Amino acid sequence: MNLKGSLPLLILYVLSRGSSHGYQIAKAIKQQSEGVLDFKEGTLYPTLHNLEQQGMIASFEQEENGRTRRYYRLTQDGSAMLEHQLNEWARYTSAVNTILKGGAAT
Amino acid sequence: MSFPLDLCAWLRTATRGLPRAIKAVVYEELSAHYQDAYDEHHAGGMSASDAHRAALAQLGDARATAQALRETHLAQRRYVLALGASLASLLWVVMGAFFTSAMMLTIVAVVWLFIMLRSFRRLIEARLDAPNVRLPIAMIEVCTLLTIVLAFVAAQNPIDFPSVLVVIDPFILPYPQLWEQSLTPIHILLAATVGLIGLGWLLLGERLMGQDARVFRLRTLLIGAMMLTGLGLIGSALSLLLRNVTALQTLVLVVVIAGTVRQALFALLFFRAAYPHRDTKARA
Numbered sequence: 354m355n356l357k358g359s360l361p362l363l364i365l366y367v368l369s370r371g372s373s374h375g376y377q378i379a380k381a382i383k384q385q386s387e388g389v390l391d392f393k394e395g396t397l398y399p400t401l402h403n404l405e406q407q408g409m410i411a412s413f414e415q416e417e418n419g420r421t422r423r424y425y426r427l428t429q430d431g432s433a434m435l436e437h438q439l440n441e442w443a444r445y446t447s448a449v450n451t452i453l454k455g456g457a458a459t
Numbered sequence: 460m461s462f463p464l465d466l467c468a469w470l471r472t473a474t475r476g477l478p479r480a481i482k483a484v485v486y487e488e489l490s491a492h493y494q495d496a497y498d499e500h501h502a503g504g505m506s507a508s509d510a511h512r513a514a515l516a517q518l519g520d521a522r523a524t525a526q527a528l529r530e531t532h533l534a535q536r537r538y539v540l541a542l543g544a545s546l547a548s549l550l551w552v553v554m555g556a557f558f559t560s561a562m563m564l565t566i567v568a569v570v571w572l573f574i575m576l577r578s579f580r581r582l583i584e585a586r587l588d589a590p591n592v593r594l595p596i597a598m599i600e601v602c603t604l605l606t607i608v609l610a611f612v613a614a615q616n617p618i619d620f621p622s623v624l625v626v627i628d629p630f631i632l633p634y635p636q637l638w639e640q641s642l643t644p645i646h647i648l649l650a651a652t653v654g655l656i657g658l659g660w661l662l663l664g665e666r667l668m669g670q671d672a673r674v675f676r677l678r679t680l681l682i683g684a685m686m687l688t689g690l691g692l693i694g695s696a697l698s699l700l701l702r703n704v705t706a707l708q709t710l711v712l713v714v715v716i717a718g719t720v721r722q723a724l725f726a727l728l729f730f731r732a733a734y735p736h737r738d739t740k741a742r743a
Contacts, residue, residue, distance in 0.1 A: 375488060376495040393519020394496075395473060398488060399527035406531065423488050 360400050365435040372426040409434050472521035476529050538733035541578035544571040545726035592666050598659035606652040650696040657692030660685045681724045687717035
């Protein structure tokens with residue numbers, strides 16, 4: 354399934370549960386969607402960096418098994434954005450569901 | 460750490476064109492991602508070569524990654540350039556005093572306009588899902604060039620470029636030669652291209668209506684300024700055809716004010732796009 358538009362929302366959501374590095378984020382999205390949301394993982398990083406430039410997430414380095422890993426965490430602005438996007442998403446899916454179930458009476 | 464050759468090639472392709480400091484960070488991040496995937500596949504029972512192939516496949520197309528990374532990391536430069544262009548266009552009066560050649564002033568104004576419009580389009584396309592702003596922007600760009608060519612022809616003076624009043628838009632109507640001449644097909648075409656530039660601004664404003672405020676919180680003001688510029692230019696084109704000097708003078712003023720507001724808002728928009736962190740801190 355094409356994730357282009359919803360990848361930032363999914364990243365923000367995953368990070369709202371705690372700091373993660375890129376591989377953990379990709380794995381969380383794939384696992385929690387039971388494989389439905391599949392994507393090429395290289396494309397995750399431009400989106401992560403874009404969110405970081407916008408101040409929605411922040412990165413920090415951490416040593417792990419002798420390797421330096423770049424972790425990401427949600428910022429305050431990112432939390433506010435996530436809340437806004439979750440509301441928008443709920444409105445959007447509710448509207449689509451209404452139509453698919455026959456539509457509201459006009 | 461040593462990597463297989465095809466991984467090195469993948470990483471080189473994916474990080475091509477990035478500034479050196481960013482390239483090093485991205486290289487490290489992507490290679491760590493590969494290593495995690497490889498370790499997991501290998502621990503899951505795959506042979507080393509199968510695990511390597513699977514981990515590499517998971518990363519996807521290196522060229523697509525490179526393009527997206529360049530779009531992200533080189534965008535700031537573009538927005539800084541557009542910010543500079545917007546600020547410079549606000550200083551057109553001062554700049555104009557330094558340019559004795561109207562042709563030079565026109566060329567500079569057109570370069571500013573193109574840098575701003577293209578950066579604006581990229582910003583809109585990157586931040587909003589699917590607003591189709593290519594058509595109105597192409598209209599403004601093409602008609603601007605046509606207007607300048609026609610103004611040149613209309614002035615019938617190939618040596619000295621017409622004393623074009625280049626304001627924010629290449630606004631050519633007020634120059635006196637046009638009023639001394641009778642209305643020719645060239646003048647009608649000129650009015651048409653100016654009108655189409657106005658239509659382009661109107662369309663651009665219309666396309667941005669209904670979009671949410673993710674790109675710009677002052678979008679209502681920006682849309683208003685764009686549409687007022689558009690209406691002013693269309694009105695100016697009509698007043699040229701009708702030879703109505705009073706209407707033209709009023710409309711020139713409208714275009715100048717609306718255009719200046721628009722350029723100031725563009726400058727703010729590009730500042731926010733180029734320095735999102737500073738903007739966030741400033742608001743905090």
